[in-house]
Amino acid sequence: MNFLFVHQNFPGQFRHVAKALAEMPEHRVVGIGESANLKGRLSLHPRINVMGYQPKRGASPETHHYIRDFEGAVRRGQEVARVAFELRKKGFRPDLVISHPAWGESFFLPDIFPDARHIGYFEYFYRSSGGDIGFDPEFPSSFDDRLKVRIKNTTQLLSLDSADAGISPTLWQQSRYPKEFHSKIRVIHEGVDTNVVAPDENASIDIDGAHFIRGDRVITYVARNLEPCRGVHVFIRAIPLIQELCPDARIVIIGGDDVSYGRRPTAGTTYRSLYCDEVKDVADWSRVHFTGRLPYNRYLKILQLSSAHVYLTYPFVLSWSMLEAMAAGCVVIGSATPPVQEVITHAENGLLVDFFDREELARTVAGVVNNQSQHEQIRQSARQTILDRYDLHTKCLPELLRYLIG
Known part of the structure; x- marks a missing residue:
C-alpha cells in the first residue's frame, strides 16, 4: 500500500506509525512538511521520501481579523496541493492520506487523490466555553474572542466533512468536536515508548x-x-x-x-x-x-x-x-x-x-x-x-x- 503523511512539522504525531509502515517492505511511505521545519532534520527512515513546501505568505493586512488564519490555511493548502500534483505526475497514488488538518494542508488532497482514504488527526476543537478560552480570569476572553472562535474552527469543519475517518488522542479531546462527528473519530493515542521512557535508578x-x-x-x-x-x-x-x-x-x-x-x-x-x-x-x-x-x-x-x-x-x-x-x-x-x-x-x-x-x-x-x-x-x-x-x-x-x- 501507498501512504501519504502530511504535517507542517512532519513527522509530528505520525513519527511512530510512519516509521513502522516504512519498515514493512510491502508499503511505500511519503511525507509532506513545511520546508523550514524539515531543514536540518534527521531522516526518520531511509525508505520514507519527504517532500517540502514553502508557504508563500499568510493573510493580507486588509483581511478581516476573524478569517486571517483561514486565508493563511487556504494558501498553505494550495502549496501542499502543488506538491501533491507533482507526486501524482510521478505516478504516486496513495491508498491512505493521513494528515493534521489544523493548518489547511489537507484542504485539496481529496480532490487530487479522490480514490484514497483520507484520515485526519483531530487534535482540538475550539469552543467559547469549557476549554482553554475563558478558563483563566487573569486572561479574560472578550465577546469578540468568543465570536472569532466560530470562524477559527472552519478549517477543521471542512476537514471533518471531507475526511473518511479520524483519530483523536484522548477521549476528552474527541469530546470537544461536534457530536455528529464523534462516530467518525477513533480515540487512539500516539503512544509512549516505555522501553525508552522508563525509570533509571542510576540517572x-x-x-x-x-x-x-x-x-x-x-x-x-x-x-x-x-x-x-x-x-x-x-x-x-x-x-x-x-x-x-x-x-x-x-x-x-x-x-x-x-x-x-x-x-x-x-x-x-x-x-x-x-x-x-x-x-x-x-x-x-x-x-x-x-x-x-x-x-x-x-x-x-x-x-x-x-x-x-x-x-x-x-x-x-x-x-x-x-x-x-x-x-x-x-x-x-x-x-x-x-x-x-x-x-x-x-x-x-x-x-x-x-x-x-x-x-x-x-x-x-x-x-x-x-x-x-x-x-x-x-x-x-x-x-x-x-x-x-x-x-x-x-x-x-x-x-x-x-x-x-x-
Whole structure:
C-alpha cells in the first residue's frame, strides 16, 4: 500500500506509525512538511521520501481579523496541493492520506487523490466555553474572542466533512468536536515508548555546573514553551513557598520562551521574565535552573531523577511530557483539569490540585519531596497506567496499524 503523511512539522504525531509502515517492505511511505521545519532534520527512515513546501505568505493586512488564519490555511493548502500534483505526475497514488488538518494542508488532497482514504488527526476543537478560552480570569476572553472562535474552527469543519475517518488522542479531546462527528473519530493515542521512557535508578545529569543524581530532591516542570496555558504563572509564583517548605530542594524548569498557545506578552518580554520579576526578591534563584529546550536524552534524564513533577494545563491538548513523566516513574502533581483527570486518579497514580491554588500546589509538592518513600506506590501505579493504556508497542501502535490497514 501507498501512504501519504502530511504535517507542517512532519513527522509530528505520525513519527511512530510512519516509521513502522516504512519498515514493512510491502508499503511505500511519503511525507509532506513545511520546508523550514524539515531543514536540518534527521531522516526518520531511509525508505520514507519527504517532500517540502514553502508557504508563500499568510493573510493580507486588509483581511478581516476573524478569517486571517483561514486565508493563511487556504494558501498553505494550495502549496501542499502543488506538491501533491507533482507526486501524482510521478505516478504516486496513495491508498491512505493521513494528515493534521489544523493548518489547511489537507484542504485539496481529496480532490487530487479522490480514490484514497483520507484520515485526519483531530487534535482540538475550539469552543467559547469549557476549554482553554475563558478558563483563566487573569486572561479574560472578550465577546469578540468568543465570536472569532466560530470562524477559527472552519478549517477543521471542512476537514471533518471531507475526511473518511479520524483519530483523536484522548477521549476528552474527541469530546470537544461536534457530536455528529464523534462516530467518525477513533480515540487512539500516539503512544509512549516505555522501553525508552522508563525509570533509571542510576540517572544523573549536570546542570549549570551542578551534578544531580537520582535521590536528590529535585522538583521538575516541563512545557514546550513557558506560558500561562501550561500554568507557568501559577508555578513560578509558587516557587517562594515551595522553597520555604523544601529548603534543600532544587527546581528544574524545562521549556522555551516562545508562545505556542494563546496571546503573546508585551513586546520585548517573555512570560518567564514577567513572573520571575514578580517574585524576584522572595525566591532563591540559585536553586532554580531554567534549562530552555533540551535534547531528548537530557530531558529524559531529568524526568528519571525527579522527586516531584509538576504538570499544569488549561483544559486543552494533553502534553506528551505528562505521560512520559508517568512512564519514567515520576510522582506527577497535576492540575485537576479534564485532560489530566482522564489519566490521573488522585492519590492512586498521581496527585491533583486546583490549577489556580498555588498554596495547595506548593504544599502538595513539599509533601512529596519531603516524604518520598511514602509515594513509591504512586510512582509504580503511574508507570503501570502508561503500560496498560498508552504503551507504544503493545497498545497504541498495533491499534493504529489495525485502524489504517486492517
